[in-house]
Amino acid sequence: MAKNDLIGGSLWEQYSAKVSERMNDPRYRGEISEVEAKALGARLVVADWGAEACGDAVRLYWAVDPKTDRILLAKFKSFGCGTAIASSDMMAELSTGKTVDQALKITNIEVERSLRDNPETPAIPPQKMHCSVMAYDVIKKAASVYKGVDMSSLAEEDIVCECARVGLRTIKDVIRINDLKTVEEITQYTKAGAFCKSCLRPGGHEKRKHYLVDILRDTRIAMEQEKLFAQADAGDFAAKNLIQKHRVIEKALDEKIRPALAADGGSLEVVDIREAAGTVNIYIRYLGACKGCVSSTKGTLQFIENMLHQELAKNIRVIPV
Amino acid sequence: MNRIYLDNNATTIVDPRVKDAMEPFFCQQYGNPNSLHSFGTETHPAMRLAMDRLYAGIGAGDEDDIIINSCACEGNNHVLKGLYFDLIRNGPKSEIVTTQVEHPCVLNCCAFLESLGAKVKYMPVNSDGTVDGETLRQHIHPGRTALVSVMWANNETGLVFPVQELAEICRENGVLFHTDAVQAIGKVAVDVDRVPADFITFSAHKFHGPKGVGGLFIRKGLKLTPLLHGGEQMSGKRAGTVNVPYLIGMGLAMEMAVDNLAYEDSSVRLLRDRLEDAILAIPDTMVVGKRELRTPNTILASFRGIEGEAMIWDLNANGVAASTGSACASESLEPNPTFVAMGISHDLAHTSIRFSLSRFTTAEEIDRAVAVIRQSAQRLRAISSTYKNGK
Numbered sequence: 078m079a080k081n082d083l084i085g086g087s088l089w090e091q092y093s094a095k096v097s098e099r100m101n102d103p104r105y106r107g108e109i110s111e112v113e114a115k116a117l118g119a120r121l122v123v124a125d126w127g128a129e130a131c132g133d134a135v136r137l138y139w140a141v142d143p144k145t146d147r148i149l150l151a152k153f154k155s156f157g158c159g160t161a162i163a164s165s166d167m168m169a170e171l172s173t174g175k176t177v178d179q180a181l182k183i184t185n186i187e188v189e190r191s192l193r194d195n196p197e198t199p200a201i202p203p204q205k206m207h208c209s210v211m212a213y214d215v216i217k218k219a220a221s222v223y224k225g226v227d228m229s230s231l232a233e234e235d236i237v238c239e240c241a242r243v244g245l246r247t248i249k250d251v252i253r254i255n256d257l258k259t260v261e262e263i264t265q266y267t268k269a270g271a272f273c274k275s276c277l278r279p280g281g282h283e284k285r286k287h288y289l290v291d292i293l294r295d296t297r298i299a300m301e302q303e304k305l306f307a308q309a310d311a312g313d314f315a316a317k318n319l320i321q322k323h324r325v326i327e328k329a330l331d332e333k334i335r336p337a338l339a340a341d342g343g344s345l346e347v348v349d350i351r352e353a354a355g356t357v358n359i360y361i362r363y364l365g366a367c368k369g370c371v372s373s374t375k376g377t378l379q380f381i382e383n384m385l386h387q388e389l390a391k392n393i394r395v396i397p398v
Numbered sequence: 399m400n401r402i403y404l405d406n407n408a409t410t411i412v413d414p415r416v417k418d419a420m421e422p423f424f425c426q427q428y429g430n431p432n433s434l435h436s437f438g439t440e441t442h443p444a445m446r447l448a449m450d451r452l453y454a455g456i457g458a459g460d461e462d463d464i465i466i467n468s469c470a471c472e473g474n475n476h477v478l479k480g481l482y483f484d485l486i487r488n489g490p491k492s493e494i495v496t497t498q499v500e501h502p503c504v505l506n507c508c509a510f511l512e513s514l515g516a517k518v519k520y521m522p523v524n525s526d527g528t529v530d531g532e533t534l535r536q537h538i539h540p541g542r543t544a545l546v547s548v549m550w551a552n553n554e555t556g557l558v559f560p561v562q563e564l565a566e567i568c569r570e571n572g573v574l575f576h577t578d579a580v581q582a583i584g585k586v587a588v589d590v591d592r593v594p595a596d597f598i599t600f601s602a603h604k605f606h607g608p609k610g611v612g613g614l615f616i617r618k619g620l621k622l623t624p625l626l627h628g629g630e631q632m633s634g635k636r637a638g639t640v641n642v643p644y645l646i647g648m649g650l651a652m653e654m655a656v657d658n659l660a661y662e663d664s665s666v667r668l669l670r671d672r673l674e675d676a677i678l679a680i681p682d683t684m685v686v687g688k689r690e691l692r693t694p695n696t697i698l699a700s701f702r703g704i705e706g707e708a709m710i711w712d713l714n715a716n717g718v719a720a721s722t723g724s725a726c727a728s729e730s731l732e733p734n735p736t737f738v739a740m741g742i743s744h745d746l747a748h749t750s751i752r753f754s755l756s757r758f759t760t761a762e763e764i765d766r767a768v769a770v771i772r773q774s775a776q777r778l779r780a781i782s783s784t785y786k787n788g789k
Contacts, residue, residue, distance in 0.1 A: 089711070100711060106781045129745040129784045132705065136783035154783035156748075158707035162781065 091202040092159065093194040095167075100159035105169035107152045109138040118142065119149050124219035127211055133157045135165050137215045139172070141223055146176040153215075160201045160208040167191050168212035177220050181231060184242055185209040206240035206272035207282060213239075237287045240272030245287055252296045260289045314390040323350055326359060329388040334381055343367030345381075348398055357393045359385070373397060401717045402763045402770075404673075406604075407553050407581060407696060407754035408721060413606040413654060416647045420608065423643035430639055432631065441642050448649025452613055455652035456579075456598065457589040461618035465636045466611065466645050470580040471503040473599030473614035474547075476625040476636070477576045478507045481545045483623045486516050491544035493517045495537045497529050498735035500549055501578060521548075523739040527557045527687045534564050540571045548575075550582035550598075554723050554752060555736055556696025557687045558586055565594045574620070580604050580612075584655030585662055585693040596620055602644065606756070607651030611644035658757050667694035669764050670755050674699075676768040677753075680775050682785075686742065686750070695755040698723070700746045703785025704778045709751050712774040718767050721752045 092100075114121035119140035127134035135157065140150040151169040155162050167188050172180040188209045192200035201209070221228040235245040251257060251266045260277055264270040270289050275281040278290045309321045310328065317325065326347065338344050343366035351358045361381075367373050374397060382395045403411070423444070429437030431445060452464050467473055478494065485491040496508055498520045508518040519537050521529050529548055538546060546568050551558045561577050568575035576597035579588050584605035590598065598615040602608055616622055616635075628637025674697050677683050682702035701709060706722030713720055723734065734747055753767075779785045 100708075101715060103781065125783065129703075129748060132748040134784050154781055156703060156782050156784040157705050159711045161705070162708065 088202055088205065089159075091199075092163075093192055093198070093200040095192045095194060096160060096163040096200050099163035099166040099192070103153075103162055103166040105152050105166050105173075106154065106162075107138075108154065109140050109150055109152050113150075114140040117149050120223070122219050122223045124215055124222050126215040126218050127157075129156055133161050133208060133211050135161065135211050135215050137165075137169070137219050139177075139219050139223070141177060146178065146223075148172050148175055148177065148180060157211065158205075158208060160205045161211055163192060164188050164209040164212040165215075168216060172216060177223050180216055181220050183213065183216055185213040185239065186242060188212045203240075203272045204274070207275065210239040235287070237285070237289065237292065238267075238269035238272070238276045241268040241270075243267045243269035245292065248289070248292050249296050252293060253300060257293070258297070260293055263289050263293060315392075319350060319352070322357065323347070325389060326350065326385070329385060333384050333388060337380070338365075338367055338377075341366050343370065355392055357390070359393060359395050360398050361395060362398055401719065402767050403719050404753040404755060404759070404763075404767060405719045405721050406756040406759075407556070407752065409603045409609065410606045410756050411758055412603075412608055412647070413651060415654070416607055416651045419650045420643040420647040423646055427642075431642060432629070432639070444646050445640070445642060448646045451649035451653040455583070455588075455656045456615060457591045458615055459618065462590070463614075463616040463618075463633075463635065465614040465616065465632050466640055466648075467614055467636055468610055468641075469603075469612040470578055470599040470601040471501075471612075472625065473597075473612055474501070474503050474576075474578055475507050476614055477545070477597045477599065477622065478504065478511060478547065479625060480622040481574065482511050482514065482516055484621060485544040486511075487514070491542055493519060493539065493542045494545050494547065495519045495521065495534070495543055496547045497521045497523065497549070499523055499527075499552055499554075500547065501553060501580070504547055504549075504578060517542075523736055525740055526691060527552070527555055527736045527740050528559045528691065529564065530560065531563045531567050534567050538568065538571055538573050540573060543571075543573045545574045545576055548577055550577045550579040550588065551585065551693050552736070553581050554734075554750075555687045555698045556581070556692035556754070557736075558582070558691060558693060561595065562593045568596075569594050581693060581696075583652070584658065585695055587656075587659060590615060590617070597622075602648035602651055605651050605655040606758075607648045608644050611641055611648050613648070661757055662694050666755055666757055666759065669759055669761060670695055670697060672761070673697060673753060673755070673764050673768065676764075677771065680772060683775075684742075684746070686736065686740065697753045699751050699753065700742075700749045701751065701775050701778075702746070702749060703782040704775060705748050706750050708778055709749075709774060712778060713751075713770060716770040716774065718770045723750050723752065 109121060111121050117140050120143050122139040122141055124137045135153060135155045138152040139148050141148050151173045153165040153169045155165045168183065171183050171188065171191060189200050189206065217228055217231050221231055237243055237245050237248055248263060248267060248269060251263065255266060257263055257266065260270065270277045273282045275283045276285050276287065276289055278288050310325050314322065314325065335344055344364040345361045345367060346364060347359060348362050349360040363373050367377065378395060378397065382393065385393045385395065423441065427441050429441055431438055431441045458464055494508060494511065494516055496504060496518065512518050521533050521537050524530050524533065534546065548559055548561060548564055550561050565575045574596045577595050579598050579600050581604065582588050583600045596617045599612065601612040624635055624637065626637045631637055631640055674685055677697065677699045678685060684700050686698040710720050710722050737747055
């Protein structure tokens with residue numbers, strides 16, 4: 078990479094011939110009028126996305142057959158650079174002939190791939206990838222207009238990096254599974270943040286809901302906490318302090334006892350824990366169906382105590398209050 | 399198709415006479431000027447002539463230094479980092495004052511010095527797009543400020559800063575003053591007699607000299623720690639064998655730049671105004687900064703509803719080279735501080751195109767460029783989703 082990076086390539090040299098072609102002469106540029114849509118027996122959908130202040134804005138026109146939901150005709154207008162215009166043009170082409178639901182499945186990645194001259198070489202340089210994201214967003218907007226629903230209801234998952242389409246869940250998972258410690262590592266593992274870099278940290282190309290720096294920090298904090306808890310939960314019950322005992326008791330109740338009680342519509346809460354003369358006394362209060370149940374002072378109580386003996390220690394006594 | 403070059407603030411054509419003057423110093427007089435033998439010494443007369451031309455070009459005195467280096471970027475780094483070591487690192491000063499609109503080679507250098515503990519104050523520009531004396535007075539502190547660095551002319555807008563007034567204020571307060579004159583040489587008179595600057599930096603390739611050579615003026619008696627340590631070249635102030643042919647080329651380029659100042663101020667200005675009038679005749683366009691405050695060769699225009707990069711793509715496809723400050727691919731979308739200060743809508747930040755002329759630009763080229771610009775504006779506005787007539 079270094080040798081090629083040193084002189085610094087021109088952005089434009091990295092555009093595919095298809096990108097240049099569609100920039101110079103976009104096939105789907107223009108508008109669809111109400112009259113034209115009507116003549117096709119179609120419903121006109123107009124969707125705007127982006128803003129001049131952000132450097133990119135696109136308007137998508139669809140003529141949709143209301144009986145089949147099929148997009149009969151697509152056109153666009155764009156305030157944007159060459160790649161934004163070329164991506165919008167390809168997006169319009171890809172959506173033509175599809176149903177609205179099928180069109181919703183078109184992603185920026187598919188748009189970019191369709192603009193490649195050969196399958197191996199990207200159609201646009203990484204820092205231009207966000208221009209193709211506009212194409213995806215405006216489809217979602219058009220579909221929401223057509224369906225009369227809120228756009229957020231069409232989002233499949235919480236996307237952190239629009240360019241590489243990487244979701245929040247995936248990023249958290251790779252951090253945990255691979256014990257990642259830097260944002261650069263997240264990018265290596267997922268490609269998130271490798272393109273326009275907006276999602277790396279605040280202050281980038283565009284404002285994002287999630288930033289990799291924050292996700293990394295929060296996930297690392299959560300991992301640290303879990304590690305501390307795991308350490309605290311492990312080991313001899315008798316050696317634990319009262320707070321640690323409370324935690325493991327609650328955990329055992331949650332895992333082994335409350336589900337069983339819940340099956341009969343009941344539950345319990347811990348009111349107090351007191352240690353006296355080598356015995357750990359757990360004061361509980363029954364809730365729901367358990368309250369006043371005959372078994373609550375006999376069979377159920379025995380079940381709870383036995384379970385805690387088995388899970389934690391023999392010197393536990395459970396006292397309902 | 400004869401292409402039209404309207405990006406002279408990026409770089410310029412080497413004047414053929416400059417190229418001819420450099421020619422003998424590649425294969426004939428190629429000696430190292432520091433050698434004792436005749437190969438070395440025979441380079442000296444031409445080098446002395448070049449130095450005379452550089453000194454005369456900016457009105458420097460024999461007691462001043464003009465360090466020959468690689469470019470203004472190097473000179474700017476030399477001044478900022480040198481003074482950091484001389485005055486800030488171990489005291490007695492702590493601050494550098496500069497502007498929000500300097501070239502990245504000053505801004506990024508300042509950011510680096512901040513990481514080493516220096517305090518840097520970034521002055522805003524006023525509604526004219528330049529920095530005034532009052533603002534400078536508010537930012538400098540004689541006890542703390544090591545250096546004030548303000549460009550002579552802005553690369554994007556062509557706006558000329560009141561460097562004489564700023565340098566005088568610095569002198570009154572005993573604060574050193576540096577100006578990056580890379581966009582000024584050959585466009586406006588750069589005279590160190592009139593402007594009491596302590597350091598001035600420039601690059602040859604902005605005034606029809608070769609790329610990779612520049613100069614750093616240091617007023618007499620001032621100390622500046624070197625950026626490059628090594629041999630005794632440039633009396634130890636900048637190590638490295640001097641690029642003899644390039645120095646010779648820069649000398650002649652400087653002389654011609656100064657000789658052509660009147661032509662620049664009249665004929666280039668006329669062509670620039672002709673282009674500017676033609677752009678402003680297109681509906682919904684504007685030009686940043688008052689004409690009389692700009693270098694005679696520069697126009698930063700905005701075409702409403704057209705994204706800058708799309709426009710230069712289109713112009714390029716039709717043989718006109720210009721540039722845009724609105725890089726859609728840039729990693730930051732911070733609003734341009736000049737635009738903010740001048741009250742220019744944020745919407746227009748992505749619509750700016752810079753046209754910069756030179757003494758090689760012809761009237762015929764301007765007329766052809768105007769036709770291309772009109773046609774391009776029309777085509778791109780026809781596919782623009784944000785452009786509406788009269789809005």
